Amino acid sequence: AQSVSQHNHHVILSEAASLELGCNYSYGxxxxxxxxxxxxxxxxxxxxxxxxxxxxxxxxxxxxxEFIKSKFSFNLRKPSVQWSDTAEYFCAVNFNxxxxxxxxxxxxxxxxSP
Amino acid sequence: KAGVTQTPRYLIKTRGQQVTLxxxxxxxxxxxxxxxxxxxxxxxxxxxxFSETQRNKGNFPGRFSGRQFSNSRSEMNVSTLxxxxxxxxxxxxxxxxxxxxxxxxxxxxRLTVT
Numbered sequence: 140a141q142s143v144s145q146h147n148h149h150v151i152l153s154e155a156a157s158l159e160l161g162c163n164y165s166y167g168x169x170x171x172x173x174x175x176x177x178x179x180x181x182x183x184x185x186x187x188x189x190x191x192x193x194x195x196x197x198x199x200x201x202x203x204x205e206f207i208k209s210k211f212s213f214n215l216r217k218p219s220v221q222w223s224d225t226a227e228y229f230c231a232v233n234f235n236x237x238x239x240x241x242x243x244x245x246x247x248x249x250x251x252s253p
Numbered sequence: 254k255a256g257v258t259q260t261p262r263y264l265i266k267t268r269g270q271q272v273t274l275x276x277x278x279x280x281x282x283x284x285x286x287x288x289x290x291x292x293x294x295x296x297x298x299x300x301x302x303f304s305e306t307q308r309n310k311g312n313f314p315g316r317f318s319g320r321q322f323s324n325s326r327s328e329m330n331v332s333t334l335x336x337x338x339x340x341x342x343x344x345x346x347x348x349x350x351x352x353x354x355x356x357x358x359x360x361x362x363r364l365t366v367t
Contacts, residue, residue, distance in 0.1 A: 171352045183343065183358040190353035229296065236352035238309045239284050239345075243296035 141166045141234045145244035152220050152251050160215040160247050162230030171233035172213040173241065174204055178226045186228075189213065200224070222253045254279060257346050257359035265365045271332040274362045278325050278346030284308075285327040286356060287319060290341040299342075302327055303350050331364075339366045 146161035164170065174186040187198025194206040204215045213230060227248050231241040258277045266272050278285050287299040298311035302321035319329040325346075331338055341363050345356035 173355070175358075182360045183345075185355050185357075188353075188355060231296075233352035235309075238301055238350055239286055239347045239352060239354065239356055240298050240301055240309050240311075241286075241288075241296075241345075241356060242298065243288075245295040 141232070141242060143230055143232050143242050143244040145228075145230050145247050147247050148245065150247055150249045152249070154222055154251055154253055155219050156251075158215070158217040158220050158224075158249070160228055160230075160249075162213045162215065162244055164211050164213070164230075164232045164234075164242075166211070166232070166234055168234070169236065171236060172204075172206060173231040173233070174198065174202070174213075174215050175229045175231055175243075176226050177229065177246075183229070186215070220249075220251050222251050225249060225251045257344055257357050259342075259344050259359040259362050261362060262360065263363045263365075265367060266334050267367055268334055268336060270334050271330065272334060272364060273328055273330045274342055274344075274364075276327045276329075276344030276346075276359060278327070278344075279357055282346035282348050282357070283325050284347040284350050285321055285325060286345045286347070287327070287329050288343045288345065289313075290343055290361070291339075296343070299329065301350075308350060334366045336366050339364060 171190040173188045175183045189196045197203045230244040284303045286301040301309040321327045341361040343361045344359045
């Protein structure tokens, strides 16, 4: 079955530390890839997406992600986190481009201490 | 442009009852998807509607159903509620069915089954 896995369920960082959140999916075909963020008390919003072209994509608030097809990975990075980045981060994959359906990872809760 | 709206925001029901949740997509969006979010299972896809037709369905029992109206508004219904149906139900809209398009999420309906 097609699945998405996120490596870390909880991450605690100090402000200014670098962030990398791992995401892997199980499927050898063409996929569309997304990272969503859910800030406390807010609804899910898109950080960035990849569907073709340059495998390094940049999103909002200084986030970026790299698609490595050979590793079935789409890791999220930020060079220097801020307290306001405290949130839950979800990797999502669209396995069938005929639909909008997303398969989500279990999420990573990031806590940034000031 | 107004975002995705969901009503009601909170709901408490008793086991065995049924419930109907409503979703209004962003104006001009024709695809509406529903997801269930729980602490244990994360975000799981329920179904997707486009042009009043169910186009894709997740792995949920037949107690979960939905529909879409000609104005793209959607409802989902859960009959014979079970304690395990307690969750945050999220609606997402997208301009089309195409998988490379972003899905915009609403704030969700928090359902508690007692």
